[in-house]
Amino acid sequence: MTRLHHFAFFDEGSKKEIRRTILKAISIPGYQVPFSSREMPIARGWGTGGLQVTLSIIGKDDVLKVIDQGSDESVNAVNIKKLVEKTTGIAITEGTAEATIIQSRHRIPEQPLTEGQVLVLQVPAPEPLRSVEKSERQTKILHAEEEYSGAWLQLFEQIMKYGQTKTGADHPVYVADRYVMAPSPIPRFDNHKMNHSEALILLGAGREKKIYAVPPYTDVRSLAFEDYPFTVESFAEQACHLCGSTDTFLDEIIDADKDKVYYQCNDSHHCLAQVNGAIQGKGDISYA
């Protein structure tokens, strides 16, 4: 086979710089390490940060899973998979347990990750203090001084206005009791999966040129007040209409024609596995 690309698209120099950045990110959990983000063959905002991390760590023996909003088959996930597969020739999977590297946008898989796996999250806005401080120089000083009043005030203002915190996704977390970190736009439902995760979590922001990490078995606390504890999305005891799960993150699907609301698992692989498991559990089914 003629090789049209260098292995994993990047030149070795780019990989080395990103690799050194990743090591620093792991040794300073939650701290956003700057790196010289490369131009990628996909547009910024489509996961260039995550993709750069994935391409820098991936090897011939890896098995890759890419999800976008919980789905293995959405445009973003499919294109990233195609690019990595074409330039590395490695195996692609949809199975969460089989993957050694899972690149994801907006979700952490329902199935708990295990030691040795690496979760790469795509991050659009890595700076949790950006909405209170526009200047990068200033936010770096705020992080240096562990001055997080801005992050707390934001939540406090939401409580004053709405009676509760109103972070839809990307609810800020405290990592290893030192850095306040944006967990990427995962739902609050997924925040606890970062706390003492068995898998290493790497977060890449291509446009903002930052890489940060949460090592395994690291304290990750969602920011909350004693009298307003952290809460996750509630689905009012709804179940997935396909697999019947009640403990997963559900999407609300509105059928306007029938004026009906459905709930469906957001994690497509997990849902399918549940459905298949239920079928297998019934023993031999005759389809004749």
Add this chain to the structure above:
Amino acid sequence: MPLDYVHDTQAVFRKVMDGMAQPGKTNSLAKQMIQIDHPIDCYHSTFLTMVTLLDSEATFHIKGNHTSLVQRISQLTLAKHVEESEADFIIITADLPQAGLISAIQSAKKGSLIDPQLSATIIIETPELSSGQEWLLKGPGIKKVKRLKLAYSQTINQAREEKNQEFPLGIDIVITDQVGKLVCLPRTTVISEVSK
């Protein structure tokens, strides 16, 4: 087969990354070590770690009198050899006495509060990992506590503790041995003696 600078360095990096993510975990570079087909004036595991992480954008310092090794690494990686206090990577070969290691820890750069990533990584050679006194490791990346046997003295530990006392400032350590074993001790890891 000679060393494959694309795939072998990728494999080495993943071992180092895994080691940094799980401090105290012993990984092996034995598979990549056998690919090195030329003599080199340091442990093969140290050599592999250097060629994996160094390039023209990184600086290094090999402590002691190792002119030919310095030259070799510079030629291979294009990394600059600089003073100990400026180096991104400091290499302590096995022949260096303990005092050399302590002075390296003391003079290594530890970053600033605004840019803690501008700190040194020290690669230390030890004849055999998993031998010597037993130490208790705690911190991010470790489930409860980890026990590690290491030829490591209380004086070295004190120097490291002093260097790392103001997190996020500090140094990260990679320990390599003759047979290709590798252990990482990032700045977050708290090391203490096993109480007898």
